[in-house]
Amino acid sequence: MHTVLVLGGYGHFGAKICRALADEPEIRLLIAGRRLIKAQRFAVELGLSARRGLYLDAGSPSLSGELQSLGVDTLIHAAGPFQGQDHPVARACIEAGCNYIDLADNRDFVASISQLNISARVADILVTSGASSSPALSAAVVGHFLPEFSRLESIHHTSVASARTPGLASLQTALSYCGKAFKRPQEGRLQTVFGWQSLHSRIYPQSVGKRWLANCDSPDLVLFPQHYADVKTVTCQAGLSNPVLQLAIWALSWPGRWGWLKNPAVFAKPLRWLGLWLESLGSTDSAMHMTLIGLDLNGQPLTRTWHLLVSNHQGPQIPCGAVIALTRRLIRGDAVPKGAMPCIGLLTLEEYLSALSELEIIQLLN
């Protein structure tokens, strides 16, 4: 048996990961967070013993000892927000000798995981950050098309959510850069843009239709130019299903930009209530899109576009694909790299999506 502990296991994304892994016969699943009763209730809901629900604080100084005494083989860290942390959970995993996979989407947190590379190699474990839509899935899409390019110059990434309201940590992360300046590569130079501004619309295929988009900070913006030598431009935009919510975040971005609002994340709770209240009015469709621009193998201009469309509020399952695929690979004993690294190039697009095979996913490739 392979013991998998999901930290934040009854949260919005953690719970989806637990549901996907609970029935795996080779997994002894442990569900952890700072509310024991909630963890135990969720364990029972999944058909497990209540003892599989645990109290565990990501900030505990004795975390590594606790992981060792629980016999954890792989820890999945879904207890965001991750920004501003110096990888305490990954460090505890290295000390305890268990694999570590997180869903982080903060650029500095994901990029700086490599500083643990030597100690993770010595411990002979996998430590990877950003095992989610960005950068794991976006990099898998780039990896899929890369052989068609002699020179890949620009990567554009957008995603739009269904009306299903994400967890508090997701909203805290999204609001943390609301109105704040951040850099993105534009034709080889660093351009300053402002979080959740530059509001514009884009038409997605099929029932997704017209959606509003705004600037989104993402690990892709810093990692892609490092990983793909010729890439000079990377953009990332995101949108919500309900225009009222999108406009509320856009309105909040102005006091954030003018410096009047030091910590926009304090609005995560009221925004979450608003999202839950408006949920029935929004769309059930989500989409992710990527456009890759460069030169083909004959030196001619080439543009490749990829869309992933998901309906019936199944979109929030998409960020969970990397964790599920990597955990299954670890259980099977398949080769995984040892060391600490952002989750780029660890999964092919096929592997990522096969972890979500129960979803009705439409992929469009042009």
Ligand SMILES: NC(=O)c1ccc[n+]([C@@H]2O[C@H](COP(=O)([O-])OP(=O)(O)OC[C@H]3O[C@@H](n4cnc5c(N)ncnc54)[C@H](OP(=O)(O)O)[C@@H]3O)[C@@H](O)[C@H]2O)c1
């Ligand atoms: N990379 C990507 O593309 C991507 C995509 C989606 C989501 N994400 C990230 O995934 C993270 C989770 O999002 P979510 O929507 O699932 O949030 P959520 O519903 O708020 O879940 C967070 C969970 O972590 C637990 N938690 C919080 N602090 C903890 C601590 N110190 N120790 C132990 N458990 C703790 C919470 O329970 P208690 O408060 O009861 O402890 C809760 O169960 C976010 O940071 C989000 O940014 C990344």
